[in-house]
Every structure is written in C-alpha cells, then in structure tokens.
Amino acid sequence: MKLYDTMAREMRELTAEDGENFRFYCCGPTVYGPAHIGNFRTFVLQDVFRRVLQLSGQSTQHVRNITDVDDKTIRDSQAAGKSLGEFTEAWTAKFRVDCDALNLLAPHDEPSAVEHIPQQIALIEQLMAKGHAYKSDDGSVYFKVTSFDQYGCLSHLDQRELRDGAGGAAVADDEYEKDAVADFALWKGRKQEDGDNFWLSPWGEGRPGWHLECSAMCKEYLGDTFDLHSGGVDLVFPHHENEIAQSEAASGETFARHWFHITHLMVDGGKMSKSLGNMYTLADLEERGFTANELRYVLISGHYRHPLNFTLQSMEDAKKALLRIGKAGGALRERAGGDADEPDQQIPRGHDFIYFKAAFESLLQDLNSPEALGRIFSELRELKADKMSAEDAQAALNDLEYILLALGLSLPEVEEDKQVEVPEDIRDLAEKRWQAKQAKAWAQSDALRDELLGKGWEIKDDKEGYQLCPRS
RNA sequence: GGCGAGGUCGCCAAGUGGUAAGGCCAUGGUUUGCAAAACCAUUAUCGCGGGUUCGAUUCCCGCCCUCGCCUCCA
Incomplete structure (x- = not known):
C-alpha cells in the first residue's frame, strides 16, 4: 500500500x-x-x-x-x-x-x-x-x-x-x-x-x-x-x-x-465552528433522519488530502447512492439464489479480489476512497446480474461485500426489510385503493392514492402487490 | 508576513502530457392503465494570462479568488 x-x-x-x-x-x-x-x-x-x-x-x-x-x-x-x-x-x-x-x-x-x-x-x-x-x-x-x-x-x-x-x-x-x-x-x-x-x-x-x-x-x-x-x-x-x-x-x-x-472537513465552504452554528455531531444528523452509515459515506467521498465540503445535501446524496449499491447488491443476491452469508465484520488478513479489484487498487494507491467509490459504481453498472450465472453472481456479491468491508460501509436496508408502523385508517385506504385498481377503476384508484399522499403516505406498486411508505 | 491546500458539468467529487471517473439533480427513452421503482441514454475542454511541447486541464511563470494552519483545534 x-x-x-x-x-x-x-x-x-x-x-x-x-x-x-x-x-x-x-x-x-x-x-x-x-x-x-x-x-x-x-x-x-x-x-x-x-x-x-x-x-x-x-x-x-x-x-x-x-x-x-x-x-x-x-x-x-x-x-x-x-x-x-x-x-x-x-x-x-x-x-x-x-x-x-x-x-x-x-x-x-x-x-x-x-x-x-x-x-x-x-x-x-x-x-x-x-x-x-x-x-x-x-x-x-x-x-x-x-x-x-x-x-x-x-x-x-x-x-x-x-x-x-x-x-x-x-x-x-x-x-x-x-x-x-x-x-x-x-x-x-x-x-x-x-x-x-x-x-x-x-x-x-x-x-x-x-x-x-x-x-x-x-x-x-x-x-x-x-x-x-x-x-x-x-x-x-x-x-x-x-x-x-x-x-x-x-x-x-x-x-x-x-x-x-x-485534511479538515469544511462545512458549507468554510470552517466548522460553534459560533457559526455549523458544527454537527452524529446525533445532530440522526435527528435529521440520517444514519451513521450515510455520514461515513460522505466522509469518504472526498480524498483525505483535500478539504471536503460537507453539506446536508451531500447527506441526501449519500443516502441515494448507498441505496443504489444496496439494490444492485440485492439483484446479485437474488441471482445467486437464496441468502448469502452474513458478511463477516472481522477483517481477514488478505483477500483476493476478482470483482471490484480496481476499486481496491484505488485504496491501495494513497487511500483514494472517492475513486474507489466511482469504480464500484462503474463495475456495478457493467455487471448484469440477470445475465450472470448464479455462481458468478455469488462471486461478485462476495467481492462487493469485501470492498464495502474495506470502506466500512454497510449495505443499506432495502425497503422491504423495513418494518414501518402503518396506522389502521391508512391501511384501509390503501386496501380500498388496491381493490379499485384490481377492478381497473383507475379514477377511483388514483383519487385514493392522492388522498394517501396527502396524509403523508406513498404507494409503490409492483407485480404482486403494493407497499406503503412514509413520504420522504 | 510564513507554510500549506484548492479553484474540473446545476451540486458533490476523481483523474490524466494526447482532447475529462463516479454520485446526486435534470432531460429523453424502455417499462407501467398512470405513477413509483428499475434499466438505457444525454449533459463539462478543466479560474485568468503567458511559456515549454507535435500536443496541457494535467509541466513552468505570473495574476485573481477561496480555504486551512502559524503554540496546546481532528
């Protein structure tokens, strides 16, 4: 290194x-x-x-x-x-x-x-x-x-x-x-x-x-x-x-x-200081709905020898970026068939990368974490999970977990893993809307969807059913 | 004044002596009853002026701007 x-x-x-x-x-x-x-x-x-x-x-x-x-x-x-x-x-x-x-x-x-x-x-x-x-x-x-x-x-x-x-x-x-x-x-x-x-x-x-x-x-x-x-x-x-x-x-x-x-972290283009009110702690960010994993992503998204400009927008961006990695990982996992092993958080001594090797090499070269992230995304896009063999998908997933382990990032929870408390009335509305949709009563269905949106709940349909999630 | 870092697409951010990764956003498309999601595609000549070079964003010089440190701040 x-x-x-x-x-x-x-x-x-x-x-x-x-x-x-x-x-x-x-x-x-x-x-x-x-x-x-x-x-x-x-x-x-x-x-x-x-x-x-x-x-x-x-x-x-x-x-x-x-x-x-x-x-x-x-x-x-x-x-x-x-x-x-x-x-x-x-x-x-x-x-x-x-x-x-x-x-x-x-x-x-x-x-x-x-x-x-x-x-x-x-x-x-x-x-x-x-x-x-x-x-x-x-x-x-x-x-x-x-x-x-x-x-x-x-x-x-x-x-x-x-x-x-x-x-x-x-x-x-x-x-x-x-x-x-x-x-x-x-x-x-x-x-x-x-x-x-x-x-x-x-x-x-x-x-x-x-x-x-x-x-x-x-x-x-x-x-x-x-x-x-x-x-x-x-x-x-x-x-x-x-x-x-x-x-x-x-x-x-x-x-x-x-x-x-x-090098120092900057906030909104300047030094972080109590008097400017731009001094954030992890707790401050968590109160705003961000996770430590997202903060970690932001902190490694710039090279350590350059000043990094922290903004709340960058936290939003990180949330999305992480979600994308999570979904790509999910696709690989699905292709590999069944559940992969839980990533071992112990850091093994040495690992041979087949996939994501370029990203790891960025890290070996003056700890270039932003370049490594870029290479992860590039490779993720090149990998077509649905066209891979289960074996290859498993190998790619395995190395993805290792490169994330190197960065210390966790795969974000994908939507369905989240247990969200849905109030009774919302649940009922959503169910009515689903029935309307099944009956191809589009106008009624859409009206109900708008009503739910107004109450702060978003509906996402897929082939088998729908999901409710709080409007972000 | 001294030391140092930086000015790259709307935002964030890599990189290279031969015409510039990636993320977010935006736009177009595929898909969808419509959405959402997903996937595909598109978007920069690199602060300004010189110089070196066949060729510079990348090397050199000057200038402008931003930021950090200069005795107990990561």
Missing part, C-alpha cells in the same frame, strides 16, 4: 519495521464534549486505512489515545460540577457509542492520559537528564526547542520564525514562564484553578503537558520507533512537531517512520 508521507512530502510504500506487524498510533479525542463530524472524518479515514492494510495482507496494531486531562477537560468538568474522571468517562463512553455507530474498528489499545502519568514523568526525567528540558520558577518544566536541531522538520516551518514565535499575540496569554517563546510545557506547575487535578512529580505538584501524553504512550505501547503516526492536519504543528522533539531527543531514535495527516 502506498500512502503520502507528510514528513517526506511524497508517496511512500508502507512497510512494517519488524516485517510482521504494522504498528501505528492515532491521536484520539479530547473527551470534553461530543465529537463532531470533523473529528470523525479523521477517525473514519484512519479506520479505512487500517481495513485496507489488513485486507492487503498486513496485520496491524492500532493504538489510539484518549486525552482526558488538559485545560479544556479540567475547565469543563469544573463547570459541570463533576470530578475530572467522572466527566471524562461519560464523554469517553459517548465517543465509543458514536464510533460503534460509525462502524469504526476498536483500536487494539486505547490508553488514557491520566492512567499514564508515571510514564510521562519518566520521559521528562530523561529529557531533563539529557539537557533538553528545564524547570521554571513556577514549577513547570519546558522543552528547550533550541536543544533539538531537527525541530520544525515535520511542518517545514522556518526555523527563525519558530524561535521568535509566529503570531506574537498568543505570547501574552501564556501564563507560564519559559525562556523562549517556542519552548513548550512538558509539565505544568499546579495552579489554583486546576482544583484537585494535580499529581506529584520530582518538580512538585502539577499536571502533564498535552504533547507529552502521546509521546509517553507511543513509547509504552509501540516502543521508541513505530511505523506510522496519524492525526488531523492541524496537529502537524505544534503537536506532532513537539512529539517528535520530545521522543527523539529522549530516545535518540526515529520516532514515527511515516506521517499520515487527514
């Missing part, structure tokens, strides 16, 4: 350092509220990445952390009148529910930051010992950026600019004392507003800095060097830059061998 590497700025073939297991780390959510669809774009793409890697024959170890101690979690837990743990556990649970709905494979390890404070302290001690960190008067510990020559190698920012501090404005807000503006906190000395949220360290009471948790947990679960590190583009700087500095300065080894960054 080939994937663009942010550090090298070019496409790279992915390899497992140990030749067996591809080990990778994804920066997880900060659990202080519900994750929004922008967060999920990143997690969904990482999930597709893992699925494709596994289907290509590679075994994986996927680590994704939970950030449950930082400024925001502390601030909001206090505002909610809850302990930090109580607060973050609730949001972590909610996050997992959303992940399940979105069909995200659970990471092999999902470490929490507060449960790895000792590891973080140990890392700081190493950095202190090597002269990469210093303690300030207020009990905080900072990383000395000038002590690490490669600082800035990931984000390719101009060295001088980094040392001077780019914006300038943010400097004034910093309440901690440090030598240089670019230096960042490894440990934050205890402050009044932190309340009960402090831990003991060799430098006094306080709490770990944000960047540090990932470095410490990467080391704990994946060692000094691992195969790939991933997150949203906004993490390139400073978060990932700082992780590299901390980890490599401490270990002297290459930190991550490959960097995979997912």
